[in-house]
Amino acid sequence: xxxxxxxxxxxxxxxxxxxxxxxxxxxxxxxxxxxxxxxxxxxxxxxxxxxxxxxxxxxxxxxxxxxxxxxxxxxxxxxxxxxxxxxxxxxxxxxxxxxxxxxxxxxxxxxxxxxxxxxxxxxxxxxxxxxxxxxxxxxxxxxxxxxxxxxxxxxxxxxxxxxxxxxxxxxxxxxxxxxxxxxxxxxxxxxxxxxxxxxxxxxxxxxxxxxxxxxxxxxxxxxxxxxxxxxxxxxxxxxxxxxxxxxxxxxxxxxxxxxxxxxxxxxxxxxxxxxxxxxxxxxxxxxxxxxxxxxxxxxxxxxxxxxxxxxxxxxxxxxxxxxxxxxxxxxxxxxxxxxxxxxxxxxxxxxxxxxxxxxxxxxxxxxxxxxxxxxxxxxxxxxxxxxxxxxxxxxxxxxxxxxxxxxxxxxxxxxxxxxxxxxxxxxxxxxxxxxxxxxxxxxxxxxxxxxxxxxxxxxxxxxxxxxxxxxx
Amino acid sequence: xxxxxxxxxxxxxxxxxxxxxxxxxxxxxxxxxxxxxxxxxxxxxxxxxxxxxxxxxxxxxxxxxxxxxxxxxxxxxxxxxxxxxxxxxxxxxxxxxxxxxxxxxxxxxxxxxxxxxxxxxxxxxxxxxxxxxxxxxxxxxxxxxxxxxxxxxxxxxxxxxxxxxxxxxxxxxxxxxxxxxxxxxxxxxxxxxxxxxxxx
Numbered sequence: 001x002x003x004x005x006x007x008x009x010x011x012x013x014x015x016x017x018x019x020x021x022x023x024x025x026x027x028x029x030x031x032x033x034x035x036x037x038x039x040x041x042x043x044x045x046x047x048x049x050x051x052x053x054x055x056x057x058x059x060x061x062x063x064x065x066x067x068x069x070x071x072x073x074x075x076x077x078x079x080x081x082x083x084x085x086x087x088x089x090x091x092x093x094x095x096x097x098x099x100x101x102x103x104x105x106x107x108x109x110x111x112x113x114x115x116x117x118x119x120x121x122x123x124x125x126x127x128x129x130x131x132x133x134x135x136x137x138x139x140x141x142x143x144x145x146x147x148x149x150x151x152x153x154x155x156x157x158x159x160x161x162x163x164x165x166x167x168x169x170x171x172x173x174x175x176x177x178x179x180x181x182x183x184x185x186x187x188x189x190x191x192x193x194x195x196x197x198x199x200x201x202x203x204x205x206x207x208x209x210x211x212x213x214x215x216x217x218x219x220x221x222x223x224x225x226x227x228x229x230x231x232x233x234x235x236x237x238x239x240x241x242x243x244x245x246x247x248x249x250x251x252x253x254x255x256x257x258x259x260x261x262x263x264x265x266x267x268x269x270x271x272x273x274x275x276x277x278x279x280x281x282x283x284x285x286x287x288x289x290x291x292x293x294x295x296x297x298x299x300x301x302x303x304x305x306x307x308x309x310x311x312x313x314x315x316x317x318x319x320x321x322x323x324x325x326x327x328x329x330x331x332x333x334x335x336x337x338x339x340x341x342x343x344x345x346x347x348x349x350x351x352x353x354x355x356x357x358x359x360x361x362x363x364x365x366x367x368x369x370x371x372x373x374x375x376x377x378x379x380x381x382x383x384x385x386x387x388x389x390x391x392x393x394x395x396x397x398x399x400x401x402x403x404x405x406x407x408x409x410x411x412x413x414x415x416x417x418x419x420x421x422x423x424x425x426x427x428x429x430x431x432x433x434x435x436x437x438x439x440x441x442x443x444x445x446x447x448x449x450x451x452x453x454x455x456x457x458x459x460x461x462x463x464x465x466x467x468x469x470x471x472x
Numbered sequence: 473x474x475x476x477x478x479x480x481x482x483x484x485x486x487x488x489x490x491x492x493x494x495x496x497x498x499x500x501x502x503x504x505x506x507x508x509x510x511x512x513x514x515x516x517x518x519x520x521x522x523x524x525x526x527x528x529x530x531x532x533x534x535x536x537x538x539x540x541x542x543x544x545x546x547x548x549x550x551x552x553x554x555x556x557x558x559x560x561x562x563x564x565x566x567x568x569x570x571x572x573x574x575x576x577x578x579x580x581x582x583x584x585x586x587x588x589x590x591x592x593x594x595x596x597x598x599x600x601x602x603x604x605x606x607x608x609x610x611x612x613x614x615x616x617x618x619x620x621x622x623x624x625x626x627x628x629x630x631x632x633x634x635x636x637x638x639x640x641x642x643x644x645x646x647x648x649x650x651x652x653x654x655x656x657x658x659x660x661x662x663x664x665x666x667x668x669x670x671x672x
Contacts, residue, residue, distance in 0.1 A: 015663045018652055020641040026663045036556060038507045047650075052660070055670050064505065078505040085507050129555040129579055145557035145583035146509075151650055157660055159649035161637050193492055194549035197578055227552065229578045293492050293552075313547060313596075317491055410501045410554075419524075431496040431553060438500070438519035 002268040005234055006165045006200050009140045009265060013123045015157055022159045028122035029134075030057040030152045031108045032095075034064060034082045035412065036127030040149040041089035051093040053156040058117060059090045060098040062107045064412045067375050067402035070100045079413070093153075106378020106404045109133040109346040113217065114380050116246025120235035120262035125152060130346045130428065132223040135232035136216035137239055138265050140200070142230055163229055164198055164274035169205035172281035176468040177461075179356075180215035181348060181426070181446035183207065185287040185297045187219075188226040190279065193295035196228025199274070202267065203233050207281040213242040214352040221347045222428050225294040234266040286462055289430045289444040290333050291321030296430075297444070300461045304331045324432055325441050326420065333459055336443070339421040341372040341454035342435075343399075343447045345409040348426035349377030351384050353447040358393040360451055360466045366398030367457030373400045373415065375407040399454070411436025424453035478588050478642040481569045481616040483542025485625070486532050487603040488517070493546055494553035495580060499562045512558055513565030533566075537610040545572045545602060551580025560584045570616050572623065572632070574599060585638040588647050590618055593633045602630065618642055 003011070015024040032040075037059070044050065051057065064079040074080040090097040098104040098111060105111070109130055112118040120138035125131060129143035148158055168191075170183060188195075201223050208216065216233050223231030233239075240259050243249045250258050285299035296318075298304070306329040307318040322329060327336065343349075343357060354374065366372045374394045376382040382404055385391055391401040408415040409427035416436025417423055423435055423442050430442035443459060452465040462468065503515040521531040528534050533541075544563060550573040551559060560583045563571065571584065572592045581591045594602065605612055605626045615624040616632075618639055623630040641647040653660075664670070 012667065013663070015656055015659045018646075018649065019644060020637045020646060020649075022637045022641075022649075024653060024656060024659075026660065026667065028667065028669065035504050036558075039509060039557075042508060049654075052657075053664065053669070076505075082505065082507060127555060127557075129553065131555075143555035143579050145555055145560075145579065145586065147557060147583070147586045147648070147650075151653055154650060155653040155657070155660060156664065157653050157656075159653060161635070193552060194575060194577070197549070197575065224553075224579075227549065227577065293494075313491055316489075320490070410496075412501045412504060429494075429496070429553060431494045433500055433519045434496050436502070438524060 002270040002272065004165055004202060004267040004271040004273060005138055005232060005265050006140060006163070006202065009121055009123060010162055012121070018159055020159070022161050024157050025123060025160045026157055027125050027152050028056065029112070029117055029124045031112055031124070031126040032057060032059045032149060033108050033128065034061045034086045036146050037149050038082055038085040038089060039146050040153055043147070043150040044153055049154045051095065051153045054094040056156060057095045057153065058098065059086055059095055060105055060108050060111050061086065061100060062406045063410065065100060065405040066413045067405045067407050067415055070403050103379055106380065107346045107349060107406055109221065110349060110377035110381060113137065113213070114378060116243055116249035119243065119249065120239060121265040125158065129224045130221050132230045133217050133221040133346055135220040135223065135230050136213060138232055138235035138262065140230055140232065143224060163200045165202055166196070166199045166275040166277070167202045167204055167273040169276065169278045170203065170207035170281055171205045171278065172207055174207060174281045174284065177286055177448060177463040178284055179446040179448065180211055180218040182284050182287040184219045184222040185294065185444065186284045187279065188222065188295050189287070189297040191226055193225060193293045194227040196223065196226040199228050201226070201228045201231035202273065203231060208233055209236065212352060213238060214350045217350070218347055222294065225428055235262050236266070286446065286449050288333055288449065288459060290325065290327060292324055292430055292432050294428065294430060294444060296321055298333055300334055302333065304329055304333065306330045334461060336459045337422065338370060338424045338443070338453050338458060340417060340423040341366065341370055341450050342408045342423055342425045342427065343450050344375030344377065344407050345427040346377065346406070347428040348447045349375060349381065351381050353426065354385050354390050355388070357447050357451045358390045360448060361397040361455065362393050364397055364455050366454045370454055370457050372398055372454045373402055373408065375402045376404050378404050408435055410434065424450045424459065426450050475588055475645045475648050477645045478590060478647070479618045481543070481590065482613055483569060484538065484540060484611060485543040485545050485602070485606050485614045486538040486541035487545040487606055488532055489547065491548040492552055493550050495551055495556050495559040496553055498551065498559040499556065504556060504558050509558060509561040509565070512562040516562040516566040540567065542567060542569045543572060543614050543616065544568045545599065547599070548574040550576050552577035555579045557583045560587050560589055564589055572599070581635065581638070585641060585647050586649070588642065590616065590634065590642055591638065592616060592623065594623065594630055598630045601628065
């Protein structure tokens with residue numbers, strides 16, 4: 001019987017059925033970090049349990065690590081303690097820990113793929129909702145809570161209900177200045193922030209097929225913002241070429257064997273789905289958020305909504321969001337002044353993101369009064385960017401080039417908005433207070449749109465700022 | 473370790489209005505700097521309860537009328553966003569035993585269930601009526617019946633729904649699945665070998 005990738009990977013990893021009706025699912029790769037995982041080791045200890053498969057778990061630090069000075073001990077005592085607890089617990093359990101300055105540290109969803117730990121057909125989990133990123137390789141990649149981190153440490157399994165699968169086909173060529181970030185913001189805008197509840201998303205179609213792995217990771221990363229527990233893309237030649245030669249990927253003849261196995265996980269041509277929608281790439285413009293959820297997004301040429309045109313509870317949502325953002329109804333989003341520009345995060349903190357921006361900002365400078373920071377997603381991204389001289393281009397344009405970490409995406413480290421500052425951000429969430437100030441305002445957009453906003457000091461159209469036109 | 477069956481829950485309710493209430497709002501990220509969950513209760517909804525100066529914003533949770541409430545009521549897509557278990561932990565530590573909403577985000581729902589906090593789904597009209605009953609009499613007791621999928625308040629009986637596996641696990645006291653998972657070590661190891669991962 002024809003199956004989609006989700007069904008194949010799921011069936012492959014089922015250990016058995018539990019009395020609750022849930023499946024017990026074997027987890028092929030478990031990633032942990034310093035914020036949601038140290039507590040799990042405490043829970044294990046309380047129960048006198050040990051880590052069952054230490055070789056299937058990998059640890060790094062990203063959420064609280066400062067991006068200006070990472071020398072130990074960290075200035076923040078609690079941050080230092082959290083890193084130390086993780087470092088000690090992983091050493092005791094025999095879990096590999098990618099510590100700062102190891103050359104492998106970085107945001108957990110950047111590190112897994114770049115080392116080749118993330119491979120097609122795996123079940124992957126991590127105590128972080130953006131674990132969906134790894135779905136770009138054709139994985140079932142799930143964000144989990146700390147008690148589940150404990151479950152995986154102790155048993156290498158999770159109790160899970162299977163999801164339905166919705167195929168989202170995106171067809172056609174993207175216009176100039178339109179990126180993977182715009183595609184996923186458009187999807188969330190179209191289907192809603194809870195449209196994906198109960199579903200895994202399969203992203204397919206010619207637009208997705210033409211994307212690089214880093215672009216695919218951006219799309220899958222934000223599945224959770226659309227309510228989907230996970231999202232994936234079928235593995236193909238692009239996937240295999242990305243993986244070839246990576247540190248933790250088999251080499252030589254073993255690689256060819258692996259490719260054959262990986263290929264077999266792709267959805268069968270006659271596979272069925274619980275739901276399917278089709279979107280056209282030509283309908284997607286550079287997209288930005290105006291409100292306090294990632295679904296409150298509009299194209300750069302549009303205006304904020306008018307609550308009077310919205311019915312029921314949804315009207316309150318619009319009214320509250322406009323009030324929080326200090327935006328009037330029916331106001332063009334283009335031209336809204338910004339204070340901060342942030343390029344980084346597990347959504348858009350990879351080498352290609354910085355390359356795309358560097359190409360555009362060379363010879364330009366950030367507007368007066370705008371604080372602009374670029375935060376590479378990992379030590380490897382930082383090293384590769386420096387080798388290309390990208391950090392110098394960013395610095396010459398008035399950006400600070402920082403050390404790797406989650407940084408201002410969730411502002412658990414010192415990188416925060418102050419007061420009601422407005423941030424043009426390449427991250428994934430514009431929730432109230434998300435960037436470290438309870439009145440701070442976030443406008444989500446692609447890295448090149450952040451660059452355009454940084455240069456103009458206001459939300460701007462990347463196509464106009466840099467004169468991008470359709471290649472003929 | 474083994475939990476107790478969770479069937480009937482009773483207590484006062486409090487309504488926190490709004491769709492898409494995310495886990496950053498439930499517990500702002502700065503409170504995630506901790507190595508245990510013990511102290512999270514007071515931080516629940518902190519940034520909407522207090523302004524930057526620490527002054528009360530008269531949030532329903534701080535209304536003396538609702539002091540001691542044990543059932544949290546909200547609207548659609550409650551708990552969206554981050555997977556942080558700190559969110560349900562803060563709800564539990566604050567004193568809540570159950571959450572009623574129009575719908576729940578997936579990861580939050582799973583985290584609540586593991587902690588033995590039922591996520592009860594109640595439709596819009598019923599929630600509006602329930603909120604009105606509580607506004608009229610904040611001391612009115614809600615009785616949640618997980619087995620019968622009913623909520624009773626002030627002589628009104630509301631029919632509710634729950635995710636089947638969560639309801640089963642709460643009633644069977646297996647909502648914390650760890651013991652159940654560990655009972656299958658042989659099958660786990662067999663699966664690992666079949667998939668080509670090193671044996672434990």
